[in-house]
Amino acid sequence: MKSDNKPAVCVVGLGYIGLPTAAVIARSGSKVLGLDVSQKVVDTINRGEIHIEEVDLDGLVQGVVSRGLLSASLEVAPADVFVIAVPTPFEKDEKGDHAPDISYVLAAGRKIAPVLKAGDVVILESTSPVGTTEKMRDMIAQMRPDLKIPYADQGGLTRETPDISIAYCPERVLPGRILEELTNNDRSIGGITPRCARKALAFYKRFVRGECVTTDARAAEMTKLVENAYRDVNIAFANELSIVSDRMGLDVWEVIRLANRHPRVNILSPGPGVGGHCIAVDPWFIVHGAPEETPLIRTARGVNDGKMHHVIAKAEALIEAHPDARIACLGLAFKANIDDFRESPARFVASRIARKFGERVSIVEPYATELPIEFTDTGVTQIDIDEALETCEILIVLVDHDVFRVVPLAERATKLVYDTRGIWADQPRVVREEAAKLALAS
Incomplete structure (x- = not known):
């Protein structure tokens, strides 16, 4: 699976984050398989074309596809690192509250579980409510009882040496600057265990120039949510001020x-x-x-x-x-x-x-x-x-x-x-x- 010590990578989800991520990883020299549920998206990428608008992405995708470093498929294949970048929308429940929908994440986990092998690393990048990475871990454990899955005690230590590593690492990118920020922005890498975090850290350092900081999965999940909630609160102040200003002329x-x-x-x-x-x-x-x-x-x-x-x-x-x-x-x-x-x-x-x-x-x-x-x-x-x-x-x-x-x-x-x-x-x-x-x- 590996050539020149570069891991084979599978990126699940080829949308606004998944496709640029897959292309950046491929640019670093790893062979990348991108999974998507849309035949149209798969065919477009395999032609070396793109289905989204992002600065410089078209040239990058064309280049890595032509070099045989990036391909797309509807079906999963074995790899060394699996990166999940699928949507996590919300839906309103009977009370009108906004409940997060992690079904796409769990579906992605089910998709890759049959091909996992000892030594693999699974990284969730999708913005997710706290505890989602653990839920994905538990589902994989249920599907693959033959693998030793990472668990940690309250001190964060591994109960036993696992066969696979599972971590959470959200993106921090701005549309229009995604390729630059995927490479240069700092990353928070949260492992199910410290060992998992280190495995994911080694992967990201292959293509990320920004500082990669390790923590646990729940803290990394919360960090991503806090970053956007902070921005939302500050924008709300400006928007409320604009309404007040309208009222006062x-x-x-x-x-x-x-x-x-x-x-x-x-x-x-x-x-x-x-x-x-x-x-x-x-x-x-x-x-x-x-x-x-x-x-x-x-x-x-x-x-x-x-x-x-x-x-x-x-x-x-x-x-x-x-x-x-x-x-x-x-x-x-x-x-x-x-x-x-x-x-x-x-x-x-x-x-x-x-x-x-x-x-x-x-x-x-x-x-x-x-x-x-x-x-x-x-x-x-x-x-x-x-x-x-x-x-x-x-x-x-x-x-x-x-x-x-x-x-x-x-x-x-x-x-x-x-x-x-x-x-x-x-x-x-x-x-x-x-x-x-x-x-x-x-």
Whole structure:
């Protein structure tokens, strides 16, 4: 299985994290097999092409596929290291709480269990509630009683030398910078036992330049959730401040700019909500695990989700005050310059506006070849930014794509603009204040 002391690797899940991870590992010289449930994804990768948008990923995948270092399949094969990077969504239970769904993780564990052998390393990278790695371990133990599985006593010591090692190591990457950050960011590596952590550490040091810090699996799981909950709470402060500023007729961007001149203040920028598969999801995993102890985290989630409805109400007031105006919603992605629409507040806001105002609405999303399914039968059209500037009187900025940022004042000075991202600070105040007055009156 090994060539030149480089482990054979199997990456389970070839999405926004799994494919870049597989490509980076292959670039280090290991032969990598990527598993996915989609035949289309498998065929695309085996042609040396990609199915997601990420800076420089196309060239990297083409190169490692052409060198025979990366291939994709629907079926698992033996390897030395197994990296699991599958989704961990949440679902609402009968009480309306957000319960984490780890079924994809367990399914991945079931997939690889039959081919595991002594000496293998299994690493879970999927963002997961605390205890998920142990649950995966227990399932593998049940399926493979012939293998000695790692367990630890309360002191963290191994009960017996295991046949395989199991660890948790979440990614810390920013879409648009994934390849760079997979290599350069620090990693938290949590082993079921210290021995497991060391085995995983040796693997990651083959392609990670950042510092790799070992801990136990539960601490590593919690660390990932805490990182995104921290960001969610701070964004909630900015979003709540923007709502207060609207009520008081203030320019929130001016307030934040001035407040951030304080040497110990660093307020983030507000937006139409919070999106993506991490910040909008991970805090719920902490809340679900400790519902009575997390009022702040739960409230932050409510503020950020509520900001979407505030934006919708404000946009609707502006549109209804100008019944003959045509509207352009600028952006659907959850953040700038990517094609990822998961949990996107921009997508949610735009779809609500589309359903209410129909043919008056156009969507501008340079990273989408077609509109998502919820825009079907609404009567809206997809246009580019140039056509929007020529034909639409109302511009609703929902995503701060670079192609929107560079629009000069001369092309939008006469437009009615609702800028939820603060990318056009030079927009005439009279236009911005009109939207604020409508919000105050509503």
